[in-house]
Amino acid sequence: MRVFITGITGPVGSFLADYLLTIPGVDIHAFKRWRSDPRPIEHLIGRITIHEGDIEDAFAIDRAIATARPDRIFHLAAQSYPSASWDAPILTMRANVEGTINLLEAARRHVPKARIHIAGTSAEYGPVRPDEVPISEDHPLRPASPYGVSKVAAELSGLQYHASYGLHVVVTRSFNHVGPRQGDRCSIQTFCRQMALIEAGQQEPVMYVGNLSPKRDFTHTRDVARALWLLLEHGTPGEVYNLCSGQAVRIGDIVDMVIAMGRVPVTVQVDPARLRPVDEPILQGDNRKLRAATGWQPEIGIEQIVAEVLDYWRQQIGSNQRTQI
Template sequence: MVGMLTHRILVTGASGFVGTALLQLLEREHAGCKVFELGQGEGRRNPIDLRDRETIDDAIREIQPTALVHLAAVAAPSDARNAPRHAWDVNVTGTMNLAESVMRHAPEARFVYVGSSEAYGASFQDAAGPLTENAPLRPVNVYGATKAAADLMIGQMSYDGLRAIRFRPFNHTGPGQSDTYVVSDFARQVAEIMSGKRDPVIHVGNLEAERDFLDVRDVVRAYATAAVQDLETGPDCVYNIASGRPRRIRDILDALIAQSGMAIDVREDPAKLRPNEIPAAYGDASRARERLNWVPLVPFEQTLADVLGYWRRMSSLR
């Protein structure tokens, strides 16, 4: 049994939205862990390019992690669509570089791969209910394809001895998320209207789509559990992180507008409509509940209030 003080957790993408939430959780609830970021210097962050195999090798050899949580990625679907080759290089080749290095230099480390529900893609169209982890990976966009490819690769490498745990999180949001994502985009616009910096009009894409939304603080609990607890690893250790409940985008916007207490006009913006939009996507997280004792705890209304509060603070600083 590994003692609390011997956990050495390496987090890639630690300075991003999800990485920041994970580091806060580890600091708060797992204070005995030693947490590293790839390329971290003394008192400063200096991220390594995931495509640089030699530097990654040096880092893994030096840090000797007991667990690696791989969050770094080209994470916005629009960024992946605009630069597909870069997305494949980072999301697939970068992941391979990390996994190979862990197998060489820290073979006992758990490799916690954070994939995406976007990997399921067209499987949502045929689903009669929430998808389980057994659903085929049928991505419809570049981002989903890169995450599916890396997911399959890590699954295959686990047959060769990589101690892998794979996650497929569904949509998650929270304070601090970039406004390239829908909830944050709406909340920013509402906050600017509340502060008088914008006319009471919100520009939107497709409001009829339904998605499974979570709070980032719930999502990172699953990653922390995988990094800290001595869980089973291997090809079958793949977990949806989902609420199991589809929420209509229109209802989320209505809830944010209701929290603002203002009359706001909603207008469709063709530039915000996404290609290959899946009408409804939600997941079954029973396996995570049974094996990891994970369930979402933060009420969605609280999540929305916290995201709106964040953007109101941002708006007041501008």
């Protein structure tokens, strides 16, 4: 079986490849933007086939799909940061909407029988009142950022290709996914990286934060990878599934966890630059539909997530220090 992954260097892509390599008979092809940081997939070189290009380039993705001829497609490539979408709304739309349509067109032409996963996001739900959680898949979509709007459009495009052309499309609305090998844009990554820098003497003992009041639903990327495979094997085409832990944690409590696991004392200071124009007070998903379809359940809790990410950044900061010596 041939599997094709877009966004291989992103937060989930390399973990999905790791998981798929444990399944006998799976041949992995991955689509990588030429300028993407290759470090998250260094351990995969020689074990997977990499196609380079940009998801916004219809010819590049068409050529890659035509060459790989995959049986399964996981579409993870995106401009995936809500905060960045405020500064670059057009870029976000092009990457997330146009890029998704480019992929769907290539699949329609070359592998119309392939099973396709489209990665959506909890940001499609937008602001949710406390009495509306946990959020189920039939909750109204009220995106409050250009990123959320782009993902609604990408999701609807996937569902339209299923309805119009019969493509086997399954969509996930993914809540926060966290693990090693990520950049430092996610809140947990930001806090852990700052702690590692402070411990290494490369930052003053102040942790800069944004809004600490929101509550978010976090799932480890290894749990996510397992869920995606199970969903594409057992999920119903044309359906949308929340991919989440089902638990919400206050961002301020995560800061407290990082400080408690830290090796030096720090103070916390709000940085106005880290505050968003709109910040949903709570995003907590209902994952019962996913669990019913696949039997999946998360295995890694928030404290283990924070501990792993903090250790990852300690290793990264330490490695950089040794390189500079």
